[in-house]
Amino acid sequence: MGVSKKEISPCPIDVTLSVIDGRWKGTILWRLLDGPMRTNELRKSIPEITERMLLRHLREMTGAGILERHQEQGLPLRVRYSLTPHGRTLVPVLDVLCSWGREHLKRDPSTEAEESSGGPSH
Amino acid sequence: MGVSKKEISPCPIDVTLSVIDGRWKGTILWRLLDGPMRTNELRKSIPEITERMLLRHLREMTGAGILERHQEQGLPLRVRYSLTPHGRTLVPVLDVLCSWGREHLKRDPSTEAEESSGGPSH
DNA sequence: AGCAGCACTGACAAAGTTGTCAGTTGGAGC
């Protein structure tokens, strides 16, 4: 007992969720689809995020192998984050999640739906 | 401030995640793919889950419109849960999550990978 | 030297999620 969700994961679904779930991870991934970004660029492009959470999520995803930290040498300190090739394989996954979410919102804007298509069936 | 993740969700990805994320939701959904199950059957098929969490998750997913609670009449009290048609549209989503998770495990069993294809580049 | 910017860290608190445990309703069986 007391083990975290990430340590049990008998199911690959949970593995994937442990990689992409987090308050801001989806958003960060979304930003990085267009190309590498510097830490501060990311921070500014997501106004609500705190520096701490950004760095935490970046580090977690880097540890999972889907993000890459590239530090330029010599200069003051420029760090760029980008998707690794493996991270890019997540794109279709995010895409599926995104389109299902859109459909779900259309059909069920009030988070409470009655299956009414096809007439009452009770 | 203080709003929960579910209330912000500018991104449909977060919408989907809010539906399927939860310690046991993936497992429950997995079980229900084979057909309707009674509350206790579910509970017994997932030994680690507590009754409380099972019911909580069932209720949440029922509220989201992806599960259906069917109570048989007259009998002692038989409740069956099953996927709604809308819930069934989640199947391909779960499938994608599952296969990505499997690939991720293959490639990265120790949650720490070095992109070594193409030789050292530093 | 003083100030600002970038990347990053750590202590602590607030919020959210899950687990523990006890209790309720209602019918079945003895």
Add this chain to the structure above:
DNA sequence: GCTCCAACTGACAACTTTGTCAGTGCTGCT
């Protein structure tokens, strides 16, 4: 009547995640 089971609920504690806030090196600018 008593106990058992199925479905369900509520109070509370433990754990996790996120947020707040202050601070560290290092560089560049003036």
